Amino acid sequence: MKIEAWVFGVTTVFLVLVTPAYWFITDAGDSGADWTGTSALVMTTLLAAMVTFYLGFQAQRMDARPEDRKDGEIADGAGELGFFPPFSWWPLWCAMTLSTMVFALAMLAWWLFIIGLVLGAIALVGWIFEYYRGDFAH
Known part of the structure; x- marks a missing residue:
């Protein structure tokens, strides 16, 4: 889960940098500016940060998966992966x-x-x- 946390962390950092730039470029301080895009970017940034923190905390609490270990082999991930439902109408x-x-x-x-x-x-x-x-x- 550490890889997933890093992916969302990089996404969060990107959004933290892009959101003020978008606000500045669209001149959102003016009365007739685009507040919708800025608000959407702020909420997306917060959502990405929330997922980053959740995955980071879960990665610390659980044992390392084979794909998280540097010495992990493909055979370490063999076995049953879980229940996947069949087709359904x-x-x-x-x-x-x-x-x-x-x-x-x-x-x-x-x-x-x-x-x-x-x-x-x-x-x-x-x-x-x-x-x-x-x-x-x-």
Whole structure:
């Protein structure tokens, strides 16, 4: 995790340097200037700093991975990497019901929103419990 912390640290330093330069170039001190870009860069800088600190603290707390050690071999990383879910149709149904609900709110069609809410609850329950039945049951 030290490599990841360094990558985000370099990104944070870059953003710390670029943000004031952007503010100065766009003349954000003037009343008609671009505050949106400056605000976005400040928030991006803070987000990158947050990720840097998190990864740095986690790297100190955990044992070194094979890719973090200078004497690490490729064979040291062999073995099971974790659980990776197979294909699933449930995220598609959840996205479709969410888009139906957003469309209903935009059109002020409350009856369509309620239908989307009910179908969305069914899709969400299906997505949550998909590994408790069928071919991939635990």
